[in-house]
Amino acid sequence: MAAPRLILALLAGALLSAHTAWAGLADVLKVEIRPTADPGYFDLDVTLRHADTGWDHYANRWEVLAPDGQVIATRVLAHPHVHEQPFTRGLGRVRIPGEYTWVKVRAHDLVHGYGGREVTLSVPRR
Numbered sequence: 001m002a003a004p005r006l007i008l009a010l011l012a013g014a015l016l017s018a019h020t021a022w023a024g025l026a027d028v029l030k031v032e033i034r035p036t037a038d039p040g041y042f043d044l045d046v047t048l049r050h051a052d053t054g055w056d057h058y059a060n061r062w063e064v065l066a067p068d069g070q071v072i073a074t075r076v077l078a079h080p081h082v083h084e085q086p087f088t089r090g091l092g093r094v095r096i097p098g099e100y101t102w103v104k105v106r107a108h109d110l111v112h113g114y115g116g117r118e119v120t121l122s123v124p125r126r
Contacts, residue, residue: 025116026050026059026107029086035124041093042123046075048107049086050116057111058082064094065104072096072103096123 030047050059058080064073075091096103106118 024051025112026062026109027117028062028105028107028119029117030088031105031119031121033121033124036093038093040098041095043090043092044073044075044094044105045088045090046105046107047086047088050081050107050109051085052080052082054080054082057109059107059109062089062105062107064091064096065106066097066100067102067104 027049028046029049032045034043035041036043044064046062048059048062052058059077061074061076063071063075066072073091073094075089077089081087100123102120102122104118104120106114107116108114109116
């Protein structure tokens, strides 16, 4: 009698795990960048899409990367956006060194990490 219950429990666990994986990767859809009044600093608005399922699987941050892959800035996303897709969040006063002519923005989710669509954009000059 214990064997059927064990099989049922394993099957239920597999289905729950599969449901979490269905949310897929976090994709960066669009990035807007604006220079601030302070030279070398920029405000960014980033639009992400991720099929957040709740606290166990959601897009939890996006990052701005230098051409050498170094993380310049990180915007932490403090909660899931289950009913708000896609969604846009900003980050102000990001310092981008003058020698960088472009940067890349990538997103991260709690289950898959990185790997979704990234956006590469030119850094505007004054």
